[in-house]
Amino acid sequence: MSVVDEAYEGVRSMLIAGHFKPGDKLREPDLATTLGVSRTPLREALRSLQAEGLVTLAGRGAVVTRMSAEGVYDLYQYRAVLEGFTAEQAAQRNRDGELSPSQISSLWAREKAVENASTDSSRVESNLALHQYVAELSGNSSAIEALSRVWAQISVSSAMNLTSGSWRGEMHEQHRTIVEAIEAGNPDHAFTAGRAHVRTAAEVFRRLAT
Known part of the structure; x- marks a missing residue:
């Protein structure tokens, strides 16, 4: 598993487990520290999660999707x-x-x-x-x-x-x-x-x- 895949699975698991609520801001520095990865693969992981509809990229991080x-x-x-x-x-x-x-x-x-x-x-x-x-x-x-x-x-x-x-x-x-x-x-x-x-x-x- 690549570092990008590890970051993707790590953030995705936290999202599904309810560690963050809809509308919460996910800060890259905090996520990178938690997952033990650099911010470059983390950004790629967040882009994949955005494509999946789970987050929206915003500045130096992302926002958890809030759906009606x-x-x-x-x-x-x-x-x-x-x-x-x-x-x-x-x-x-x-x-x-x-x-x-x-x-x-x-x-x-x-x-x-x-x-x-x-x-x-x-x-x-x-x-x-x-x-x-x-x-x-x-x-x-x-x-x-x-x-x-x-x-x-x-x-x-x-x-x-x-x-x-x-x-x-x-x-x-x-x-x-x-x-x-x-x-x-x-x-x-x-x-x-x-x-x-x-x-x-x-x-x-x-x-x-x-």
Whole structure:
């Protein structure tokens, strides 16, 4: 991994983890010291993050993207289609015998990790890991890349944790429905469940944001 890549991954990880809020100024000297890199590769990393929609370059640094509630809601709608597709493809691959029993076991383990998470941070982390694994099981690299960008944009620009609160029980139930559909090799059911799950999250976001 190059120094530029290290700087990119370092800043991106901090953004997604919520170390900075939308509208916060990221100062190059501070970031360079934190990451242990010089400012030249850091600037290149910030340019890549700007292209990804996570920051806007401003003087000697960058500003964390601030998106309107409607803009974030639109991202959720786009994500719903993508996640419906990846769940569908994962189920199709399982029906075709392309997924192993150990992969299905790993899928269930990730679902249980979300249910058993005891803190907000661990719940957010395990929830993303589950969604990422469903995408991985789809075997579609284009969808995986698109979702990686959308997940990051939503995390950075909304600064809102949707894994807690009154809909947590419904979230777990929807996760189980998605996993069951993949395990059963039912692509249609998996698509519907995957899309519906993210659409529900979109409505939860809209309710909390207004």
